[in-house]
Amino acid sequence: GENVEQHPSTLSVQEGDSAVIKCTYSDSASNYFPWYKQELGKGPQLIIDIRSNVGEKKDQRIAVTLNKTAKHFSLHITETQPEDSAVYFCAASVWGQGGKLIFGQGTELSVKP
Amino acid sequence: DVKVTQSSRYLVKRTGEKVFLECVQDMDHENMFWYRQDPGLGLRLIYFSYDVKMKEKGDIPEGYSVSREKKERFSLILESASTNQTSMYLCASSFVVGHEQYFGPGTRLTVT
Secondary structure, three states, X not given: OOOEEEEOOEEEEEOOOOEEEEEEEOOOOOOEEEEEEEOOOOOOEXXXXXXXXXXXXXXXXXXXXXXXXXXXXXXXXXOOOHHHOEEEEEEEEOOOOOOOOEEOOOEEEEEEO | OOOEEEOOOXXXXXXXXXXXXXXXXXXXXXXXXXXXXEOOOEEEEEEEXXXXXXXXXXXXXXXXXXXXXXXXXXXXXXXXXXXXXXXXXXXXXXOOOOOOOEEOOOEEEEEO
């Protein structure tokens, strides 16, 4: 079955710097890759997702890149702000075929003012 | 907005007790999920349901059961709670399995 590995487990950056979180997946059939943000005391919330027919997607300060050949995808946050501090999860699934979301282990991002 | 609510934010139970965790969603989603979240292990799927009275085991179903009598409600049951079930439990729902999931705020369960 699918396995998703996420690195790093913790990340500390200064406000204004960029942050990058990386995930690798094992099932070449996976074609949907969402990223979730979990703020303290809340459930995870989808912030951006990408399907395998594109290599990059941007939404304001966040972007996700996908390398299908290498089976890895990354979350990029630019101009980080203290409110970006949270736990981030990547996930993978096979879109449209009933495949479950398989989550990575999570990255705790801390943005220091 | 989709809303997923969980019956308790914090729960303390004793070893051997039967524990019910309730989850309700208001978006008429077909699919509902129960995860447990532990540091360094991410979100692990316990059970999911793709229709009323239908259920499927996830990756770690041992020690748990579920019930879905109505479309909007999905319950997680710990038949005899044990200390290794101390964890954060998250409920989620989605329109299609494998697509965007909407999560509740979580229940932090402590078994003593």
